[in-house]
Amino acid sequence: MPATQTAILLIDCPDRKGLVAAIVNFLVERYDINILNADQHQDAQLGLFFMRVEFATEDPLCTQQSFREAFEPLALQFQMNWRIEFTETKQNVAIFVSQYLHCLADLLQRHQAGEFPCNLSLIVSNHEVARPLAEFYGIPFHYLPIAPETRSQTESQQLALLAEHNIDLVVLARYMQILSPTFVQAYPRRIINVHHSFLPAFVGARPYHAAFARGVKLIGATSHYVTEHLDEGPIIEQDVTRVSQNDQLPSLIQKGRDLERIVLSRAVQWHLEHRILSYSNKTVIFA
Amino acid sequence: MPATQTAILLIDCPDRKGLVAAIVNFLVERYDINILNADQHQDAQLGLFFMRVEFATEDPLCTQQSFREAFEPLALQFQMNWRIEFTETKQNVAIFVSQYLHCLADLLQRHQAGEFPCNLSLIVSNHEVARPLAEFYGIPFHYLPIAPETRSQTESQQLALLAEHNIDLVVLARYMQILSPTFVQAYPRRIINVHHSFLPAFVGARPYHAAFARGVKLIGATSHYVTEHLDEGPIIEQDVTRVSQNDQLPSLIQKGRDLERIVLSRAVQWHLEHRILSYSNKTVIFA
Amino acid sequence: MPATQTAILLIDCPDRKGLVAAIVNFLVERYDINILNADQHQDAQLGLFFMRVEFATEDPLCTQQSFREAFEPLALQFQMNWRIEFTETKQNVAIFVSQYLHCLADLLQRHQAGEFPCNLSLIVSNHEVARPLAEFYGIPFHYLPIAPETRSQTESQQLALLAEHNIDLVVLARYMQILSPTFVQAYPRRIINVHHSFLPAFVGARPYHAAFARGVKLIGATSHYVTEHLDEGPIIEQDVTRVSQNDQLPSLIQKGRDLERIVLSRAVQWHLEHRILSYSNKTVIFA
Amino acid sequence: MPATQTAILLIDCPDRKGLVAAIVNFLVERYDINILNADQHQDAQLGLFFMRVEFATEDPLCTQQSFREAFEPLALQFQMNWRIEFTETKQNVAIFVSQYLHCLADLLQRHQAGEFPCNLSLIVSNHEVARPLAEFYGIPFHYLPIAPETRSQTESQQLALLAEHNIDLVVLARYMQILSPTFVQAYPRRIINVHHSFLPAFVGARPYHAAFARGVKLIGATSHYVTEHLDEGPIIEQDVTRVSQNDQLPSLIQKGRDLERIVLSRAVQWHLEHRILSYSNKTVIFA
Secondary structure (H helix, E strand, O other), X not given: OOOOEEEEEEEEEEOOOOHHHHHHHHHHHHHOOEEEEEEEEEEOOOOEEEEEEEEEEOOOOOOHHHHHHHHHXXXXXXXXXXXXXXXXXXXXXXXXXXXXXXXHHHHHHHHHOOOOOXXXXXXXXXXXXXXXXHHHOOOOEEEOOOOHHHHHHHHHHHHHHHHHOOOOEEEEOOOOOOOOHHHHHHOOOOEEEEEOOOOOOOOOOOHHHHHHHHOOOEEEEEEXXXXXXXXXXXXXXXXXXXOOOOOOHHHHHHHHHHHHHHHHHHHHHHHHOOOEEEEOOEEEEOO | OOOOEEEEEEEEEEOOOOHHHHHHXXXXXXXXXXXXXXXXXXXXXXXXXXXXXXXXXXXOOOOHHHHHHXXXXXXXXXXXXEEEEEOOOOEEEEEEEOOOOHHHHHHHHHHHOXXXXXXXXXXXXXOOOOHHHHHHOOOOEEEOOOOHHHHHHHHHHHHHHHHHOOOOXXXXXXXXXXXXXXXXXXXXXXXXXXXXXXXXXXXXXOHXXXXXXXXXXXXXXXXXXXXXXXXXXOEEEEEEEEOOOOOOHHHHHHHHHHHHHHHHHHHHHHHHOOOEEEEOOXXXXXX | OOOOEEEEEEEEEEOOOOHHHHHHHHHHXXXXXXXXXXXXXXXXXXXXXXXXXEEEEOOOOOOHHHHHHHHHHHXXXXXXEEEEEEOOOXXXXXXXXXXXXXXXXXXXXXXXXXXXOEEEEEEEEOOOOOHHHHHHOOOOEEEOOOOHHHHHHHHHHHHHHHHHXXXXXXXXXXXXXXXXXXXXXXOOXXXXXXXXXXXXXXXXXXXXXXXXXXXXOEEEEEEEEOOOOOOOOXXXXXXXXXXXXXXXXXXXXXXXXXXXXXXXXXXXXXXXXXXXXXEOOEEEEOO | OXXXXXXXXXXXXXXXXXXXXXXXXXXXXXXXXXXEEEEEEEXXXXXXXXXXXXXXXXXXXXXXXXXXXXXXXXXXXXXXXXXXXXXXXXXXXXXXEOOOOHHHHHHHHHHHOOOOOEEEEEEEEOOOOOHHHHHHOOOXXXXXXXXXXXXXXXXHHHXXXXXXXXXXXXXXXXXXXXXXXXXXHHXXXXXXXXXXXXXXXXXXXXXXXXXXXXXXXXXXXXXXXXXXXXXOOOEEEEEEEEOOOOOOHHHHHHHHHHHHHHHHHHHHHHHHOOOEEEEOOEEXXXX
């Protein structure tokens, strides 16, 4: 009995008549696939089409390589941005963290509980405080301190580590350093950050302090892809919780941690499950 | 230039290989349609497939009648439950109400603001209190008082009114009478009720009193299709809001009214836009 | 049997030892009151104390005038900002509205349902579209069109109307004109506006468009007191709802209307029940 | 300079005129205290009064023992249930857990981050799986397996452990065994459980399965004090999250875990901060 493999096809392109039929027919005729899930989205304003198809096939010839070659003519015809991801290929993930451990502890526990289909390859930090937690969960820990004068040198070390481990996704779990444009460009739409405010409110440093000063009645957190423009990348997920005058700054920060954990973990999971398409500084979430 | 019409095809059937391709190819080859939106859902446990396709066509031959005939063979082959709805056909809606007017006032204002693509054909009530509001918005109002001994007679009058106006959907906007099985069976999955609790908690009468007595920290409201089993029909939408010890019964009831308005109006809109599929006492919402 | 009257005492002042005892003892010894509710709040950072006491008394000598004189020495001693409000005195409210009627319709229905303890004295608009609704609910309607060259003249007419009707509170229910500093200063902390965003995100015009462009995953609405700085007054209430890629601009605007209705009506109710203290561009809500 | 200590006075009693003044005057005159926070609540229906006063004093004579004696006459006069808690006295907490570790991991991380003012004295489990986590955080772990025939014997061992460590609070962090009435009565209002549904919906076993079968649109979790009646104790906190047809059972369970963590941790924190008063199978939360 042939092995079944599942894969995810992600497409964005100009919206054109016949597009869905062409894609579906290709899949069925070429690889005798079974569609497990198909989601599509149109941006009517921009005339764009987005699709995510999760399918199963028993065809041993349906490999990453062969699929790429076979699908390319159709992709060219419809001017597609596209990719194919086979779910048996586990992605490699690196987590960057500084001194606050709540997001890291949460990610590690979720990974252990099986929520994330990935290898946690390494944890990088500019402090030592996360080392015991990393070691408890058996994830290699790399302490790379950052000083102003050695910043670019440290970043080179970080990039070398990522390259060495074939990292697919970098998760900034309250990593309090700003990445250089060089770093960001090396991992386009593959670096996820959590910002502790409801963006675009309170960009920049100390957003809880700013929220407290403004007297908002809800505080938020935002996970987003990192771009060269700080706190301006495509938003993946946001959530909020209610605060009142009883919440002085410490309690506001504590409530915020719950939000940070949730929006970051959702973003990581959706990314790993290939549920996010990003365009025009927005995201489409096929959740 | 030919007129464009849009239609919605709704399907549920056993999940089978080739299903999506067969449906898409039928639409494209037969009527040269343009898919505006396509959503599908699988219930893996039950092996069921659900689909909603919204499409546009300029083919003047694509009528309700011709489509039905043309699609039927495919539907038979895949054992589909299905229907086709043309969006130019406005549905006729009747609202039933008793003495609380907040849901009615909300529905009328939303209809006037263009949120509901339907004709509001009539308002039926067992009290006179809603008449001025109905008249203000120009909707025919029918006062049909209910006494225990004349209940079945009144229900016949109600059903006659609904038949006379070709009513497609009955909305119970805090209508405090129980409909007979005969009535319910005449409008399967076409009667929407709002229950003032987070079902299945607090079924039956006086749910706010029960919620208050139990000391819950959130109160809810639920919109659902009416079946012969009171408060047990397929749930369409639910929402909750936070309460505390500061909320005595009256404030709890007032907060609940906001929820009732919202879950009922969402259910009505989704039904009118043919976004709801119901099976196995659940709903699939293509929102 | 003497009549019982209830009153609300609102205080903010520097936090000092003995404050609560001094206030409570004054009330009990002077007017033999019964405390119905007492809430207090400290801002530890600023060293401020806030209190709301709702009390009942049968003492016929406890009048607005006599209370003011009797309490003043204590108030001076503790440097209090304070006021006393007797609940039998109904406040007079004016609603300003432009062309969107959803907030107005909602406020009128709530007032009719008894949610607001106030007189709705008048509705002012720069358009005629709200007139039928005002007349249906029996509220005097004043059409005062606004043209650039007559703006200050119209504002004088508005202020004259407010003065003539002894207006205590002005509610801007999607009123799309900016009030002059003169107007705002005439009603400090007595003008409530609803802004259709989660402030401070998306200040200024067309916030839904801005939210859509930024690709946020939640949209919000904010009710706040109006100050001379547009969209920067003390926030009273905020709420949000989830949006996705399926929400194009019109659906995002529609979802937002539900939020606007809710945050505005809560703010109005809290203000009328004397539950809001404002300081340092924030609000304390004794809800 | 004398040391400052802070304490919390919790009272519930029949509502009577003069109550607040009597309490406040006692505190001020006897111990020259400074009120840090005072919250009160009335249940108008039942004629009950609830109060929480957090105060600071430099009086070295204000000890648990002396306060108890000094306050008792007033307490008798007003028929109070009351207690005084000095914040320098850290409570001892035991966590019971079975095989799901997400709540335990969360509680341990929060404790480490300083969110809980308590000693985590021990972790008790009927499985070995939690041992590494307990040891990582340095909390003594006791493996007490449970078999039907040795159940009462094991429970005696558990109670002996709790007694030996002077445990003040037992937290059931997804502990899947039912406690006997004897156990429950030994720790009245001092055992907190998390139930993975929005109570009173889906009492009993497998609530996520029941919620899935009913087709609800929101799932919930509830933290509550344990009483002899399963899932019927006073509710402390509840929260919900949205689900859709895309959430099959595993994803529903995963989303639920986020709720469980949050409602349980809030309950534990509020209990430790003496913010909960329980009466008539409800709770008053002074948050």
